[in-house]
Amino acid sequence: xxxxxxxxxxxxxxxxxxxxxxxxxxxxxxxxxxxxxxxxxxxxxxxxxxxxxxxxxxxxxxxxxxxxxxxxxxxxxxxxxxxxxxxxxxxxxxxxxxxxxxxxxxxxxxxxxxxxxxxxxxxxxxxxxxxxxxxxxxxxxxxxxxxxxxxxxxxxxxxxxxxxxxxxxxxxxxxxxxxxxxxxxxxxxxxxxxxxxxxxxxxxxxxxxxxxxxxxxxxxxxxxxxxx
Amino acid sequence: xxxxxxxxxxxxxxxxxxxxxxxxxxxxxxxxxxxxxxxxxxxxxxxxxxxxxxxxxxxxxxxxxxxxxxxxxxxxxxxxxxxxxxxxxxxxxxxxxxxxxxxxxxxxxxxxxxxxxxxxxxxxxxxxxxxxxxxxxxxxxxxxxxxxxxxxxxxxxxxxxxxxxxxxxxxxxxxxxxxxxxxxxxxxxxxxxxxxxxxxxxxxxxxxxxxxxxxxxxxxxxxxxxxxxxxxxxxxxxxxxxxxxxxxxxxxxxxxxxxxxxxxxxxxxxxxxxxxxxxxxxxxxxxxxxxxxxxxxxxxxxxxxx
Numbered sequence: 169x170x171x172x173x174x175x176x177x178x179x180x181x182x183x184x185x186x187x188x189x190x191x192x193x194x195x196x197x198x199x200x201x202x203x204x205x206x207x208x209x210x211x212x213x214x215x216x217x218x219x220x221x222x223x224x225x226x227x228x229x230x231x232x233x234x235x236x237x238x239x240x241x242x243x244x245x246x247x248x249x250x251x252x253x254x255x256x257x258x259x260x261x262x263x264x265x266x267x268x269x270x271x272x273x274x275x276x277x278x279x280x281x282x283x284x285x286x287x288x289x290x291x292x293x294x295x296x297x298x299x300x301x302x303x304x305x306x307x308x309x310x311x312x313x314x315x316x317x318x319x320x321x322x323x324x325x326x327x328x329x330x331x332x333x334x335x336x337x338x339x340x341x342x343x344x345x346x347x348x349x350x351x352x353x354x355x356x357x358x359x360x361x362x363x364x365x366x367x368x369x370x371x372x373x374x375x376x377x378x379x380x381x382x383x384x385x386x387x388x389x390x391x392x393x394x395x396x
Numbered sequence: 397x398x399x400x401x402x403x404x405x406x407x408x409x410x411x412x413x414x415x416x417x418x419x420x421x422x423x424x425x426x427x428x429x430x431x432x433x434x435x436x437x438x439x440x441x442x443x444x445x446x447x448x449x450x451x452x453x454x455x456x457x458x459x460x461x462x463x464x465x466x467x468x469x470x471x472x473x474x475x476x477x478x479x480x481x482x483x484x485x486x487x488x489x490x491x492x493x494x495x496x497x498x499x500x501x502x503x504x505x506x507x508x509x510x511x512x513x514x515x516x517x518x519x520x521x522x523x524x525x526x527x528x529x530x531x532x533x534x535x536x537x538x539x540x541x542x543x544x545x546x547x548x549x550x551x552x553x554x555x556x557x558x559x560x561x562x563x564x565x566x567x568x569x570x571x572x573x574x575x576x577x578x579x580x581x582x583x584x585x586x587x588x589x590x591x592x593x594x595x596x597x598x599x600x601x602x603x604x605x606x607x608x609x610x611x612x613x614x615x616x617x618x619x620x621x622x623x624x625x626x627x628x629x630x631x632x633x634x635x636x637x638x639x640x641x642x643x644x645x646x647x648x649x650x651x652x653x654x655x656x657x658x659x660x661x662x663x664x665x666x667x668x669x670x671x672x673x674x675x676x677x678x679x680x681x682x683x684x685x686x687x688x689x690x691x692x693x694x695x696x697x698x699x700x701x702x
Binding site for chain 1: 483604605626
């Protein structure tokens with residue numbers, strides 16, 4: 169138990185003193201995961217709406233497939249992206265392996281099914297009367313989509329927050345494709361993994377607490393940005 | 397009902413979304429700026445930002461002992477280059493090399509190093525430091541192997557089959573050494589793996605393996621550098637530290653540009669020259685003496701093991 173207490177006091181100390189290495193690692197974690205969440209949202213919110221509103225054969229199967237990938241192990245994605253971007257792999261010429269860019273890409277792959285699936289679920293939760301009324305009042309397909317998205321905004325925002333949570337907390341992709349290079353690709357989760365391996369449990373714990381702090385602040389901000 | 401207000405409200409909503417998005421972008425660029433400023437490298441680098449990144453895959457024991465933490469900034473300052481250091485067991489480090497994902501490897505597994513060069517992936521093997529492996533275990537020495545040769549100690553572990561042994565199990569240089577010792581003791585490694593619950597495969601780095609052995613009060617094979625670095629956290633003592641089998645040589649191999657045209661051979665050669673230069677050899681020899689009271693690594697140049 170004393171370890172947990174020491175971890176907590178150490179975390180507070182590191183935050184108050186703005187420890188340069190910890191600030192740098194935390195900033196990088198935030199940057200990479202915010203970028204991946206933002207980019208994925210820009211793709212998946214419209215795409216999820218499209219799947220929800222369009223009727224097409226095999227729609228149920230598509231949704232089932234998306235939901236299946238909710239639980240895909242991060243190490244599996246990490247390995248897949250590693251093979252893709254390794255020198256010997258098909259995209260090796262891009263020279264992206266062991267860079268933050270490829271970590272963003274891996275996280276995007278990770279949270280795409282989540283954002284798609286939960287966007288569809290969020291839109292399904294909106295009362296059917298609303299799109300019907302909009303249409304009867306002469307709304308175009310695009311306007312109707314905006315209305316329904318607005319109605320579902322809390323669920324959609326929760327989806328984005330969940331995506332961010334999964335992105336910033338994962339370690340498998342960051343470790344395999346990022347390589348945990350100090351000062352370049354080291355993020356909070358890979359630092360925790362390394363410090364635990366080195367036996368510095370207090371620092372690991374402190375970093376874990378900082379990760380939760382960051383998630384808290386980002387959630388508060390995102391909730392504030394929510395219209396009404 | 398929002399539908400009714402749709403026409404009047406749509407514009408402010410879009411505006412608000414735009415404000416939110418730009419807010420997030422500003423936040424992110426701020427973070428990028430601050431994280432850049434707070435990086436210790438950014439402050440210490442010369443006016444011309446280093447263009448070149450040299451990728452090194454290093455064995456975990458050189459990384460966990462903290463040696464690279466000192467060598468990295470020294471080398472970066474001298475050659476104005478960014479060193480990207482990946483830590484991995486020797487097996488994985490060589491795999492990074494074979495795939496062309498790094499420019500140079502620093503490892504400790506002579507047989508596989510020679511194979512790597514024979515296959516055309518590496519230029520030459522340059523040893524730069526050595527030390528000895530140890531068998532460590534609980535101070536009560538449940539299997540009674542204290543003071544034996546490594547082969548005899550392993551034989552006794554296998555015969556008694558009670559005292560636990562934690563193996564790296566990760567295809568690292570240390571794991572390769574362990575297999576060598578089993579072979580010298582006259583056992584087939586597959587038979588050892590299936591010998592019973594006392595043989596534990598950790599599948600992880602040297603540090604975590606030592607921690608696990610300490611938790612389980614088991615024996616394990618370790619390089620002396622990592623053991624001394626972790627000693628304060630462990631309830632383990634050296635039980636076998638003599639025998640020619642226990643020699644542990646660390647070498648650097650630059651990737652062969654004929655096979656890997658993108659490998660940065662010039663800078664990799666700079667790193668090799670740096671490692672075997674008299675001042676760095678002296679630094680390696682003195683590394684850790686103040687903190688641990690004993691030498692972690694013996695410089696190779698000028699004092700080659702027999």
